[in-house]
Amino acid sequence: MQVQAIDQEPTLNDILAIDSEELAERMLEPATMRAIYEDTEEIIGRSRTPDSLYSLVHNAIKTMGEVWGNLAEDSEPSACRKGCSMCCHQSVMVTAPEVLLTVKLLRDNLADAEIDQLQARVADRAKEIEGRTTNQRMDSRIACAFLVDDICSIYPARPLQCRGGYSEDVEYCRSLFDDRETTQQGVADGSVDGRYMLIPKMLYDSAQVGMAGALKAEGLSADPLEFTAAMAVALADPNITEKWLQGWPVFDGARLVRQASANGDQYITEADAAV
Numbered sequence: 001m002q003v004q005a006i007d008q009e010p011t012l013n014d015i016l017a018i019d020s021e022e023l024a025e026r027m028l029e030p031a032t033m034r035a036i037y038e039d040t041e042e043i044i045g046r047s048r049t050p051d052s053l054y055s056l057v058h059n060a061i062k063t064m065g066e067v068w069g070n071l072a073e074d075s076e077p078s079a080c081r082k083g084c085s086m087c088c089h090q091s092v093m094v095t096a097p098e099v100l101l102t103v104k105l106l107r108d109n110l111a112d113a114e115i116d117q118l119q120a121r122v123a124d125r126a127k128e129i130e131g132r133t134t135n136q137r138m139d140s141r142i143a144c145a146f147l148v149d150d151i152c153s154i155y156p157a158r159p160l161q162c163r164g165g166y167s168e169d170v171e172y173c174r175s176l177f178d179d180r181e182t183t184q185q186g187v188a189d190g191s192v193d194g195r196y197m198l199i200p201k202m203l204y205d206s207a208q209v210g211m212a213g214a215l216k217a218e219g220l221s222a223d224p225l226e227f228t229a230a231m232a233v234a235l236a237d238p239n240i241t242e243k244w245l246q247g248w249p250v251f252d253g254a255r256l257v258r259q260a261s262a263n264g265d266q267y268i269t270e271a272d273a274a275v
């Protein structure tokens, strides 16, 4: 799953007060959280502008790229290949600055007519995911709006959680995609070996939690958002970044909220939660 709670740690001290066993269980790594938290706080503390928002995401991407780049050399090779897109049929949890940077890059590189077409396509996909948990999306084969012909169309600008998602075994991904429930039960009872790579997931999730913690400490929104739903909102409003910086609740309809269920917690967009 690409979802990871980012809405529960208001400050770095709160994050680090969680005991190490729980941090490990939640796949979070304190040094990474602290580093990205401090970088984010410094960047946003210097100036609160669209450029500083873009900088803090660039910083997290660059830092984690270097850290994971070094570790990847000593890790088992990933099974991920261009054109393999099973994991892109889940909810992707993002922070607002990740969404705002992606929109800026798209607006910088696409003509107005292309943005209009994209906006319509993303809005349609956002409607399709309404009322669905990440499991239901996978079961219904509803892809991220930016998956085109099984390839990520925004690969250089993809969110942090997408960057940390690597598989060790394509057969595990296929089993999850084709028979999610049985596969997840197998992972839970130990009969199936979950084969996502732990280190990149832990690094990128920790970076995202550190970034969200600093945003919240600085009085900005750290709400966890669903990527496609948030992009639908952002593409529709040329002034979205300024509004978000001023505290407008622009992404309220794209929030992911946690719901307890018999099979563990599930995330669902806020609009869906009322359904």
Ligand code: SF4
Residues within 6 Å of the ligand: 087, 088, 089, 092, 144, 145, 146, 147, 148, 151, 152, 153, 154, 155, 158, 159, 162
């Ligand atoms: S942004 Fe790209 S990598 Fe991430 S889920 Fe969407 S298509 Fe896949």
